[in-house]
Amino acid sequence: MAQLVFFNVFNGLIVGAFYALMALGLSLILNLSGVINFAHGGFLAIAAYLAYTLIPHVGFWGGLLLAPPLTAALGLLIERFLIRRLYRRDPLYGLLLTFGLAYVFEDATRYLWGAQSLPYPIPASLTTPISSTYFFLTGYRVFMVFLVAAAVGALFLVLKRTRLGIRIRAGTHDLETVSVLGTNVRILRNLNFGLGIYLAGLAGVLAAGMLGLEPTIGSSLIMPSFVAIIVGGLGSLPGTLLGGLLIGVASGVTTVFFPSATEAVMYVMMGAVLLVRPHGLLGEPGRAQ
Amino acid sequence: MSHDPSKKKFSRRTLVKAAAAAGAWQLVPRAVARAAGGEPVRFGFDDTLTGTYAALGKNTLIGCELAVEQINARGGILGRKVEMVVEDSTSGDAGTAVQKARKLIERDHVSFILGNVNSALALAMGQVTADRGILHIVPGGHTDAVTGTACHWNVFRVCNTTQMEANAVAPQLVKNAGKRWYYITPDYAFGHTLQAGLEKAGQKLGAVKAGADLTPLGTTDYSSYLIKAQAASPDVIIFLTQGADMINALKQAVQFGLEKRTHLAGAQQELEALEGLPPEARVGTWVFEWYWKQPGVPHLDAFVSAIRKKTGKVPTARTWQGYAAAWSCALAAHAAKSLDGVKLARAMQGLKLPPEIGLMPQAPFYRAGDHQLMPTLYVGQAQAGTAGSEDLFHVSQLVQGPEAAGPVEDSGCKLTWPHA
């Protein structure tokens, strides 16, 4: 039993890392642009399908390298021509627009690649379990965790050290001042949106190797990401990361004891957090109001 | 609820009048046109074209379309052309499925309703079609209740019941894998009844349940369930999930190397799912409801090449179900010489599908007692094939429908006719 719990905690961390990757992208966009990007799951699916299309030509690693930036480029365009028009308006409109986009993306992927699930090839070197006791640690999952860790590390480095990152963080606190100090907020938001979509793209390529590739692949992953943001704390990227890991572990452990509450447990956690700390675990009190 | 039978009869009769009245005040011009006799006979297709089951619904539609083309080429139904009205029921929204069914009946005046892949939607639609007295054929919703406890006088089903699939595969599972069974079961009626069916069938053969997990529809990560299953050290892990869930679960199980530690198997498997799996994950013992490659079946090649001409791919069981369902409508109308719901339903009872439509080693027929088609079941093993390979299943045993289904009394179906 102890071993089973241990397995599931470990496995929950892997799944949680994945939620966190998606949630971080969502969180970036939400913090700086005030838009809840409902189409995040759609971007994820597009990246996965792009990688699928690219792999026969450039191989698995080429697909992993190329698909996320291509998706990010699509994100930049969507921000430039659609989402940018809504910044001055009520957040309601951003929500509705991305909600509509999510429909279009799902339908477009179905139209272009078909409704049927597609086999997504991963290199043989990554398909075998690393040890026979810890059989759930496949090469691919370990690789995934490393990649997520690297991506998150790089993201925090970018935010801490580069001019762009520092401006994004500053803009999260006070966009007006950043603007007055001479930063082009339009470009800042555009790049930030692209960065968020890049993370979604990365999540998509990784998800395709683990899950089946089909048009609805993104829609089941978006809700856990929302919850991760709320639990971790609005406005806090470390909080989002923590939230993702926490709900992953919580779901994993719940499977052992009370399987039918596997999804519900994260919402229970969210309710509890909101009762005790309305602004989330690491969030700033002011932002939620 | 007061379900006094005399009251029920009364209300059914008033219902027919009400339906007629509702039809009368609406769209008068069309009613006049219909009386003239030039109007085509309409099939209402209400199935899953978007969402989780989109691929299955679309293949069903392709089969229906081929059937309608052939019916028209042979002179249509009662001298009238056949036209299909297609509606997307969505994959899970019964409200939409029901609304579309009413729309097809009320506005498009269809004579037949076809659908649905999703058992829950098929059941919800069955309530509507029974109320309105329209012949309804379910090409691919498997829950036992459709031709069991929730059967209707007007509802017929082409695909197997879950119990039939369980009975067909259980002996092979015991033979190939062993007697300790662990179930990964999707948490909806199809999964529940399939697991119950397998437990029942397994018990007779001495199989025991090593454990079971209910996984919600649309689960993406099966790892925690698989860890649990492995910890119970079963002889076989039985995957009852379908569609994308089947692909996710099997893909992950094979990535964990579970196929080397235990057997992976299940009951229903579909070509659509095997095509979506990487070759190394095409493993296990399963039931196919129909297969495009089977020696000694006349007309099979013609059907395969007709579908290949339309889609570039081989037909799947879903394609055949759609084809058989649409053709059944025409056969029933021909036998009944009428489009009246009750007369059609009477003609469907016991109806045998001719070889060019049945496309099976033995001619399938609709059992009169519960309106369930009695086909051949194909038990066998998934095979890896090469990239782009179409032959992904090896049939090792054929099981006849009546043998798999058991006696009619076991189905729990009691047919109540409107004018009885």
Added chain:
Amino acid sequence: MSRLRRAAPASLAAVLLVTMPWWLGAVGGYTELATRIVVLGLAAMALNFLLGFTGVLSFGHAAYFGLGGYGAAMALKYLAPSDALAVAVGVAAGTVAAALIGALIVKLRGVYFAMVTIAFGQVFYFITFRWDSVTGGDDGLTGWSRLPLRLGPLALDVQHRDLAFYYFVLALFGIAAAVMGAVLRSPFGRTLLAIRENERRARFLGIPVERHLWLSFVISGGFASLAGALFALLNNFIDPRALRWDQSGNFVIMAVLGGMRSFWGPLVGAGIFVVLQDFVSSRTENWMSFVGLFFVLVVLFFPRGVLGVLRRRASA
């Protein structure tokens, strides 16, 4: 004068609604569609009570809508064969849930409020989805149906006669609309408008903002659950999808499309949305693209909604 101005749109709405089965039939619709418009219109108007007149965006109203549906369905299946009781149980279930969730979230604002409402909506979705021994799970709750209405010697067969059921729904809709209108004209309703326009000022005036928001949330959730109960009766069926977030999104787009600053706007929006979806999804399986693009176009070019634009024209 103001009384007249108020009465004019209401009487126009009444005439159009009472005659809808006829004119909708003439343009290719059917009774069932008319009923659906009224039911979803009521849900959108309920949401708009909160969105348009209190200024708070809930993206999780499908939860209360769906709970209303489950309440009604379960009352018919397990309690007693009465449509009236079913509606009452449905409304009670949805209202209680809205009261509980509302209390948890009234301190949040803006986009965060929206996000938390989505997430809490999903809780109820998962409960109905997983607790299948009671709710029927993903298969939905079947094995029940609406029944003829009986009032002493009078009986109205809403079970089999679509038209009778339409007028039953319309009558309840009329009562609900009258109550919502009256609340909005009351001092309480005026206070909600004040909070919408300037929350800080309202707070300085000593208005207990949180309590007002909570009450508005409860009223809005209550009427949404009434719509949900009618929706279940309409389909003789309810399943977890009625509670899911995409359903919530549809309610919001209906309100915006029709015009969220006008009382009848959401009804107009619901009408357009339902007819459009019905029309497009019969013609192409790519209807999701059309509906999605439609959302985008409405947001970009019609943010005030149909009635908002009309009213602007009229006053210009």
